[in-house]
Amino acid sequence: MKKNIAIIMGGYSSEYKISLDSGNVVYQNLDNTKYNAYRIHIFKDKWVYVDDNNTEFTIDKNDFSVTINGTKTTFDCVFNAIHGSPGEDGFMQGYFKLLNIPHTSCGMYQAGLTFNKRDCLSVLKPYGILTAESFYINLGDTINEDAIIDKVGLPCFVKANKAGSSFGISKVHKKENLQQAIDHAFKEDDEIIIESFLDGTEVSVGVITYKGETKVLPITEIVSENDFFDYEAKYLGKSNEITPARLTQTQEEQVNTVAKKVYEVLKMKGFSRSEFIFKNNQPHLLEINTVPGLTTASILPQQAKVAGISMEALFSNAIEEALL
Numbered sequence: 001m002k003k004n005i006a007i008i009m010g011g012y013s014s015e016y017k018i019s020l021d022s023g024n025v026v027y028q029n030l031d032n033t034k035y036n037a038y039r040i041h042i043f044k045d046k047w048v049y050v051d052d053n054n055t056e057f058t059i060d061k062n063d064f065s066v067t068i069n070g071t072k073t074t075f076d077c078v079f080n081a082i083h084g085s086p087g088e089d090g091f092m093q094g095y096f097k098l099l100n101i102p103h104t105s106c107g108m109y110q111a112g113l114t115f116n117k118r119d120c121l122s123v124l125k126p127y128g129i130l131t132a133e134s135f136y137i138n139l140g141d142t143i144n145e146d147a148i149i150d151k152v153g154l155p156c157f158v159k160a161n162k163a164g165s166s167f168g169i170s171k172v173h174k175k176e177n178l179q180q181a182i183d184h185a186f187k188e189d190d191e192i193i194i195e196s197f198l199d200g201t202e203v204s205v206g207v208i209t210y211k212g213e214t215k216v217l218p219i220t221e222i223v224s225e226n227d228f229f230d231y232e233a234k235y236l237g238k239s240n241e242i243t244p245a246r247l248t249q250t251q252e253e254q255v256n257t258v259a260k261k262v263y264e265v266l267k268m269k270g271f272s273r274s275e276f277i278f279k280n281n282q283p284h285l286l287e288i289n290t291v292p293g294l295t296t297a298s299i300l301p302q303q304a305k306v307a308g309i310s311m312e313a314l315f316s317n318a319i320e321e322a323l324l
Contacts, residue, residue, distance in 0.1 A: 002036050003076040005319060006049075006064070008092065010041045013084030014167045014188070022294035023081035025301075029311040030079075035319065038066070038075070042082060042092070064099055077322050078103040079315070080270075080291055088291040089115040089162065104318040105270045106290050114266065114288045117161050118193050121285065127265050129258060130284045132195040132277075136161075137182065139190040145178050152196040159195065160188035171197070198277040198284055203245050205259040205274045206292070206300045209321050210309070214263055216256045217303035221245035222275075241299060243306050255283040262288065270318060273300050 007030075009023025010016050023039060030037045039050045040059060047059040049066040057066050065074045078096055080103050086092050087105070090112035096103045105111065114120050121131045135151045137143060149156070158181035160168030168188030170181035185192045202224075206217035223240040247255070259274050262285065273292035276283040292300045296311075304314045 011082040015083040080105040161191035200278040219245040
């Protein structure tokens with residue numbers, strides 16, 4: 001009998017449009033001989049099932065069901081395609097855990113931890129994971145520009161601590177531009193992380209659970225046309241993504257080992273994509289995404305393709321792993 005799969009997409013953050021794209025790609029590539037796929041839009045003002053005629057049916061949040069023409073449908077598994085809140089920060093994971101509905105992403109704790117860049121890097125440091133120098137500010141803190149620059153140097157990156165898709169991020173070259181960058185980041189979040197600029201090759205490493213094993217996908221090198229890998233570079237074609245990356249065998253082995261270690265130390269499940277920059281020939285971790293983009297242009301599907309894994313196999317495997 002075919003399983004009912006809810007593909008959740010949208011979300012409450014600036015990333016909702018990208019999430020809708022990802023969700024629709026999953027919808028188009030799910031094996032319809034095995035699954036009945038349902039597109040579920042999750043927004044602050046509505047949770048709805050959207051059928052192929054774009055008719056909306058309200059989701060009953062008590063048990064995450066939908067009633068269509070008098071017939072109630074429940075779901076065997078949820079495919080999580082929400083980037084940002086509430087799909088990548090632990091809220092949906094906790095909700096589905098309470099309802100005992102399997103889902104394709106990591107657990108609630110892992111989602112909450114990895115979504116908070118500062119906390120995640122702090123947890124990983126004792127395991128020998130290298131990171132950039134960083135400085136933390138919360139909304140309302142007194143800002144001491146000299147102390148920040150003494151710690152992280154210039155240029156530096158100012159980032160919203162809990163936001164994805166490079167929203168709220170700026171690269172600062174001069175002290176006089178620091179305050180503007182901080183204000184920009186505070187529009188996305190009430191916590192900021194300011195990091196030293198690592199000048200080296202940037203790579204993105206997909207790690208997934210595939211057929212019961214932790215699998216590191218072929219590495220992608222990021223060559224941005226812009227000053228850094230920002231929103232335009234990510235989504236508007238202003239970057240060159242090279243898979244497999246142009247690394248030495250040693251570099252490749254190092255970053256594979258570290259990416260796998262991060263995935264296993266944090267007890268991750270499902271998809272993940274970690275960003276690293278090589279400094280002094282050592283990979284330094286920038287951040288981890290637990291619901292990476294799944295559009296045809298996104299990095300993780302590109303990596304899977306190079307590994308010989310089709311979109312259909314990638315998505316089917318995620319569901320089968322969740323149902324175990």
